[in-house]
Amino acid sequence: MNEKVLKTLEYYKIIKMLENQAGSEPGKKLCHALVPSADIHEIKENQKQTGDALSRIWQKGSLSFSGIHNIGESIKRLEIGSTLGTGELLRIDSLLKVALRVKTFSRRDDEAERDSLDDMFEAIEPLTNLKNDIERCIISEDEIADDASANLKNIRRQMKITNDRVHSQLSSLINSQSGHTYLQDALITMRDGRYCVPVKQEYRGNVNGIIHDQSSTGSTLFIEPMAIVKLNNDLKELYAKEQEEIQVILANLSEEAAQYIEEIRVDYRSLTDLDFIFARGALAISMRASRPLLNEEGRIRIREGRHPLLDPKKVVPITVTLGEDFTLLIITGPNTGGKTVSLKTVGLFCLMGQSGLHIPAGDRSELAVFHQIY
Numbered sequence: 001m002n003e004k005v006l007k008t009l010e011y012y013k014i015i016k017m018l019e020n021q022a023g024s025e026p027g028k029k030l031c032h033a034l035v036p037s038a039d040i041h042e043i044k045e046n047q048k049q050t051g052d053a054l055s056r057i058w059q060k061g062s063l064s065f066s067g068i069h070n071i072g073e074s075i076k077r078l079e080i081g082s083t084l085g086t087g088e089l090l091r092i093d094s095l096l097k098v099a100l101r102v103k104t105f106s107r108r109d110d111e112a113e114r115d116s117l118d119d120m121f122e123a124i125e126p127l128t129n130l131k132n133d134i135e136r137c138i139i140s141e142d143e144i145a146d147d148a149s150a151n152l153k154n155i156r157r158q159m160k161i162t163n164d165r166v167h168s169q170l171s172s173l174i175n176s177q178s179g180h181t182y183l184q185d186a187l188i189t190m191r192d193g194r195y196c197v198p199v200k201q202e203y204r205g206n207v208n209g210i211i212h213d214q215s216s217t218g219s220t221l222f223i224e225p226m227a228i229v230k231l232n233n234d235l236k237e238l239y240a241k242e243q244e245e246i247q248v249i250l251a252n253l254s255e256e257a258a259q260y261i262e263e264i265r266v267d268y269r270s271l272t273d274l275d276f277i278f279a280r281g282a283l284a285i286s287m288r289a290s291r292p293l294l295n296e297e298g299r300i301r302i303r304e305g306r307h308p309l310l311d312p313k314k315v316v317p318i319t320v321t322l323g324e325d326f327t328l329l330i331i332t333g334p335n336t337g338g339k340t341v342s343l344k345t346v347g348l349f350c351l352m353g354q355s356g357l358h359i360p361a362g363d364r365s366e367l368a369v370f371h372q373i374y
Contacts, residue, residue: 001035002372002373002374005347005372009347009348009351009373010309010344011352014351014357015032015034018280018357019279021280021282021283022065022275022276023064024066024068024098024271024272025070026068027275030272034355035355036354036355037354038369040294040296040369043294043369046280046355046356047292047294049117050277050281050284050291050356050358051281052281053277053280056117056278057278057281057285060105063101063102064098065271066098067097067098068271068275069091069094069095071088071092071095071268075265075268081258082254084253084254085141085250086144086250087141089138089250089257090138093138096130097131099127100131102124106122120274121274124266124267125267137249137253138253144249148246149248151248152242152245155241159235162235163235165231167195169225170197170228171188173225174186174197178206182200182206183197183198184198184200191212193239194232194236195224195232196212196222196224198215198220198221198222199221199222200219200221201218201219201220204223209225210224211223284358287308289359289360290360290365291358292358292366292367293364293365294353294369295368295369298323298327299323300322300368301364302321302345302349302361302365303319303364304319305317305345305346305349306345307345308359308360310341316338317361318338318345320345331343347373349361349367350367350370350373354369
């Protein structure tokens, strides 16, 4: 289809409306890439999918696909045995949450007749065990749960005990008589990952410890008292152990996820396709649109068609027939009488219909499949 007609008939404004109905970025990308087809079999299949999504929305309400993220790079990394980061694992978890939500939505009575979407719904695997393991271990991109492993829980308990001992000793120094004299401020600070206290320059010899920094004016030195050097060393060692254990946890989760690479890939593809299809169904509802009949004989029968970009309260419906009893139609009338709108309505409906979108017209409206529109 030539680019000029897509712009002239404002097809891309319809696509923008369609994008707004999708719940995920991958779904929006599929909407953005939608172009009319000239293959009647493909068009009929797309129209059927849109109609089946519309029917399910009427029966069970809207369905949110928010939470689908592009996980293509993560899947590639799993395939070569890499360890995923917390953010990547959380994106997989988010995908599986959507999978569970969509799978629940898809359940119907056994007597219900199968439709064009059943195969996609049935292909979805929520992978509940993997989802639960990720959620048990990872709180956010920056936080691993204490209960992610017994070893991590033990390390963090030791860190808390050591931290408390450091603060106890430094608080004693700060609150002592000498502390009031020697210290610039009654506070505990961190320098290079080690606890320090701010000592006045003139009293540097009165506080035995290691100088880690000084203020811009040089009037304050940040000193690590010798009494807590070993405790700070212990904390450093525990922190390193904590990071090692976190890597072990992420490696274990990645290894578990790698067992389901194909299922995750199918989930991503199926959910993204369904987001795209249900966006078409939601757009049909917003436009009060219906599924057009299709033919390859050049027949157009639009019943009470309403241009989708005009105010629904003000738009004047048109009924147009062409290609059966006559193949040429001349539209006349005064300025602002609606000639251009009528022409654009017919052209835009053809573009929408060939893109698998329902049209805002009466039931059993009919469109022909064209290879070009001018």
